Amino acid sequence: NAGVTQTPKFRILKIGQSMTLQCAQDMNHNYMYWYRQDPGMGLKLIYYSVGAGITDKGEVPNGYNVSRSTTEDFPLRLELAAPSQTSVYFCASTPRGGGGRETQYFGPGTRLLVL
Amino acid sequence: GNSVTQMEGPVTLSEEAFLTINCTYTATGYPSLFWYVQYPGEGLQLLLKATKADDKGSNKGFEATYRKETTSFHLEKGSVQVSDSAVYFCALRNNAGNMLTFGGGTRLMVKP
Numbered sequence: 001n002a003g004v005t006q007t008p009k010f011r012i013l014k015i016g017q018s019m020t021l022q023c024a025q026d027m028n029h030n031y032m033y034w035y036r037q038d039p040g041m042g043l044k045l046i047y048y049s050v051g052a053g054i055t056d057k058g059e060v061p062n063g064y065n066v067s068r069s070t071t072e073d074f075p076l077r078l079e080l081a082a083p084s085q086t087s088v089y090f091c092a093s094t095p096r097g098g099g100g101r102e103t104q105y106f107g108p109g110t111r112l113l114v115l
Numbered sequence: 116g117n118s119v120t121q122m123e124g125p126v127t128l129s130e131e132a133f134l135t136i137n138c139t140y141t142a143t144g145y146p147s148l149f150w151y152v153q154y155p156g157e158g159l160q161l162l163l164k165a166t167k168a169d170d171k172g173s174n175k176g177f178e179a180t181y182r183k184e185t186t187s188f189h190l191e192k193g194s195v196q197v198s199d200s201a202v203y204f205c206a207l208r209n210n211a212g213n214m215l216t217f218g219g220g221t222r223l224m225v226k227p
Binding site: 004041042044045059090092104105106 | 218
């Protein structure tokens with residue numbers, strides 16, 4: 001059981017380049033999330049999805065796009081990379097989103113450096 | 116809106132010392148409260164949680180009690196080990212919502 005997987009582990013981008021951060025889970029979880037973690041800070045929610053075909057904005061969605069075509073995959077797209085997007089990105093999932101008691105399972109993170 | 120405030124780190128302790136990391140929160144309703152731990156180079160892992168007032172979450176020698184009257188969820192451990200060195204995040208989630216709100220994290224360094 002792989003849990004939540006993320007690729008790549010590390011990437012350097014030039015300003016204006018685009019890339020997709022991949023996230024997959026094999027636990028049949030309905031809810032998936034993307035966070036960013038800036039140095040010395042807590043995690044901030046970028047986007048989340050409550051199921052295939054449904055996505056919604058989190059706290060800091062500007063500069064990002066997501067899609068959820070399958071239950072397993074939740075890729076995060078950066079169209080025009082900016083230095084402010086230098087961060088560590090974490091994907092997470094939960095079986096269900098309601099009730100507030102669900103544990104979020106996190107992937108290992110993708111470190112992104114935009115120069 | 117929801118918010119979580121943690122004590123700033125780093126917290127540096129000697130092995131076998133007593134640990135307290137303070138966490139207070141602001142939220143509407145009755146949130147669930149969590150402590151996550153992030154070991155160097157890894158993602159976050161759930162350490163413990165409490166879902167209602169006066170609940171005590173515990174795991175690996177760590178404990179935290181949900182105190183509604185003081186809106187707090189302080190993390191404690193009686194005797195820390197070098198292997199406990201990590202960043203600890205307090206978080207809350209409203210029962211009606213889908214999102215976790217995280218504190219800024221507290222780095223713990225335990226020296227032999």
